[in-house]
Amino acid sequence: MPLTPLSFAPLPRRPLVSVLIANYNYERYVGRALESLQSQTWPHWEAIVCDDGSLDRSAEVITSYAVRDPRIRLLRQANQGMAAALNAAAAVARGDLVALLDSDDEYLPARIERVVARFHANPEAGCVCHPLCAVRADGDILKPRHPRLLARGWLAPGILRGVEPALPPCSGLTFRREVAARVFPLPPHFRRCADKVAQDRAALLAPVDSL
Numbered sequence: 001m002p003l004t005p006l007s008f009a010p011l012p013r014r015p016l017v018s019v020l021i022a023n024y025n026y027e028r029y030v031g032r033a034l035e036s037l038q039s040q041t042w043p044h045w046e047a048i049v050c051d052d053g054s055l056d057r058s059a060e061v062i063t064s065y066a067v068r069d070p071r072i073r074l075l076r077q078a079n080q081g082m083a084a085a086l087n088a089a090a091a092v093a094r095g096d097l098v099a100l101l102d103s104d105d106e107y108l109p110a111r112i113e114r115v116v117a118r119f120h121a122n123p124e125a126g127c128v129c130h131p132l133c134a135v136r137a138d139g140d141i142l143k144p145r146h147p148r149l150l151a152r153g154w155l156a157p158g159i160l161r162g163v164e165p166a167l168p169p170c171s172g173l174t175f176r177r178e179v180a181a182r183v184f185p186l187p188p189h190f191r192r193c194a195d196k197v198a199q200d201r202a203a204l205l206a207p208v209d210s211l
Contacts, residue, residue, distance in 0.1 A: 003156045006126055006206045008176055011096060011119055012162035014044050016097030017174070021049040022085035022194075023103035026079045027056040034065045034072060034105035042113040047072045048089040049103070053079030058103075081117040085199070098180035100195060106135070106168025113176045118209055126179040126206025135187050150210035156201045165203060170195035179205050 019037060023030050030049070037047050049066075051059050051074060059076060066072040074090065090098065097119065101107065108167050112128070118128045129150055134142040151165035159165065167173075175183060183201045186194045202208070 003160070003204065005124070005154055005156070006178055006182075008123060008126070008178055008206075010123065011176075012133055015096035015116060015119075016094060017042065017045040017097045017099055017116065018093035019045055019047045019084055019099045019101050020089040021047060021101050021103050022052060022061065022082050022089065023049055023058050024079065024082075024085070025054045025056045025058060026103040027058040027061050029104040031061050031065065031108050032106055033101055034062070034069075036108075037072075037101075038065075038069065038134060039109050040107065040112045041110050042116060043072040045102075045112060046095060048075065049073065050075040050077060050085040050088045052077060052081065052085040077133055080188065083186040083190040083194035083196070084188045084199070086189065086194055087185040089186065090180060092140040093180070094179050097174055098177060100198070101172040102170045105132075107171070109146070113118075114211055118211060119174075119176070122207075122209045124207050126176045127202040127208045128167050128174050128210065129158060129208060132168050132172050132209035150168045151174060151203075151208055152210050154207045157207075159200070159203060165208070167199050167203065167208070169199070173202070175202055176206070 062074045066074050115128050155165045183198050
């Protein structure tokens with residue numbers, strides 16, 4: 001029996017975007033990740049940061065942002081890996097859209113606004129993605145990390161034939177809430193690369209669009 005893509009109710013005009021962040025020992029970078037959210041041109045977001053048993057000052061850094069910005073929430077757990085941390089964050093997400101952000105990555109200022117616009121323009125899309133760039137610690141952009149021409153459309157038939165679609169990892173992914181509800185929880189034994197599981201699951205559920 002062929003797979004049938006999910007269909008969706010209309011997205012609100014100003015949807016809330018939940019940004020899930022799994023953090024482990026990234027006190028040096030997680031503040032910049034949160035500041036990149038605070039610099040967004042789209043103000044309707046919440047950040048749920050699950051600290052996965054960090055041994056550094058990560059929790060202190062995240063707390064310093066959370067006490068000043070009610071959109072930021074810190075969860076803490078013993079070290080269990082990336083999948084478990086993302087699962088914990090996803091379980092309390094309230095957004096109409098669910099985005100991922102690595103704790104050592106940053107969003108460009110219009111990132112969320114552009115993704116929301118693409119979802120509005122393509123109401124059949126269950127996932128919107130975009131390419132990433134490698135950036136040095138001083139902020140200099142080195143080069144694109146992933147193809148600028150990313151996969152689009154209903155990818156499930158090709159995936160089932162063994163075709164590997166060109167999709168970005170964690171920070172390039174945003175899902176409709178209905179898709180996220182089926183993507184999560186991720187298998188907890190994926191201590192790393194759990195975003196690859198999320199990416200594949202989403203592509204099997206609904207069409208993908210890209211910036």
